[in-house]
Amino acid sequence: MSYDWKKTILQECRFEYTRSRGAGGQHVNRTDSAAILRFSLYDSYSLSDDQKLLIGTKLQNKLTNEGEILLREESSREREMNRKLVMKRFLELIEKSLHVPKARKKTKPTYSSKQKRLSSKKILSEKKKGRSSNWNE
Numbered sequence: 001m002s003y004d005w006k007k008t009i010l011q012e013c014r015f016e017y018t019r020s021r022g023a024g025g026q027h028v029n030r031t032d033s034a035a036i037l038r039f040s041l042y043d044s045y046s047l048s049d050d051q052k053l054l055i056g057t058k059l060q061n062k063l064t065n066e067g068e069i070l071l072r073e074e075s076s077r078e079r080e081m082n083r084k085l086v087m088k089r090f091l092e093l094i095e096k097s098l099h100v101p102k103a104r105k106k107t108k109p110t111y112s113s114k115q116k117r118l119s120s121k122k123i124l125s126e127k128k129k130g131r132s133s134n135w136n137e
Contacts, residue, residue: 006091008046013090014038015083020074034074035082037090042067051098058097069093 017032041052041063062069071093073086109117 005046009039009044009094010087010091012039012044012046013087015086017079020077031079033077033079033082034072035079035086037069037071037073037086039069039090040067041069054100055094055097059093062093 014037016036016038018034018036019029019032020034041047041055041059044052047055056063056067059069064070069090071086071090073082073089075085076082
């Protein structure tokens, strides 16, 4: 994927800021440092229809009813740092969902591997025959 693709998809994102949760004392109660990224998948013009379908199927658990991807970041005390982290996470998520794994080629076992398997079976068989009560026969 090209750099321009990432740039255009990030331009389509909307950001909201809200108060962070958890410990932090007065600072956390007074500043809106948590960043929420909203991306409307089906309204995107930077993705093709095939890409939208692929992302929609792979990320169906992360989509809202309106077809939006919501990501929240609040690990840092700084708003801008949280914004950068959520953008990075978003791009990784999109790239991972657009990845199509290579198809596996079926292979046949080689002649030598067949021979090894059969010889080990024969050895085990002989060992078990030796354990039986009527080994005189």
